Amino acid sequence: MPSKELCLSVPSTPSAVVDARRRLSAQLRVWQLSLPAEALHDIELVAGELLANAVDHASQGGASVVVRLDGAVLRIEVCDSSDALPRRRSPGLDEESGRGLCIVAALADRWGAEHVPPGKRCWAEFGVVDGLGCSTSPVGGSGFTARSVREESR
Template sequence: MRPVSSFTASIDLPPRASSVPLARRLVRDVLRTWRAPQDPEDAELLVTELVANVVDHAGGDVLTLELSLAGAWLRVGVLDGSAVVPVIREMSHTEERGRGMQLVAAIAERWGCEEHRGGKRVWFELSPAGVGEPAEP
């Protein structure tokens, strides 16, 4: 039986627009290094949405990008200092923005938001291709 690998990474970034492409590259490079079985384009797209939400709505001094791979399941979280919870908006054909959390909900196997030290952690989980829901902890 192959042992289950577990990896974690965390990095603080400024909540500026330049952090969005940096977060994408970090996710891509970390997944490649870990040989993670997830689609890197899905992970990059979803982290782009979460980091862009912090830049656009939360502000603050810092955001933290967290990645963990437990077995074959990837969990990505973005922490910020705002307690404002993200919402899935109705689809609008007139608005240029506002579809980010719809993408997260559609692509991720699971996602959520939890209070964290006066702010929040918004997270999503991706499975490897062809795998269903993770077992409940």
């Protein structure tokens, strides 16, 4: 199966994150992935979390997102201009933020972050099936992988 790709520029506004997530969802339907509704929701949620983190933590300039379907692997990459790599936290029950990467780690098959000029790239991967029912074994992995940061297992 040839690879498919969606590229978006996302301004640094919460409404732009919502719009980008909707566009991603629409594109996944166009690609006719044989996914249960729950799996599609998980992918949308992870994309939204990665985008929200980029918009919240990056300096001016917004973010870019690339969604690539290559064989049975769907990869979401979000780049922004901040060089600070994210770290997973354990927020208290009364904290309003800090759960995004925990959600990403729980739902993605693999995820990570790495430095790229001029900032960083955060990514997540999912094993998927195309509209023809073609698949390989799901993406396996140890959860978080990052350059210049420690490795963790999910």
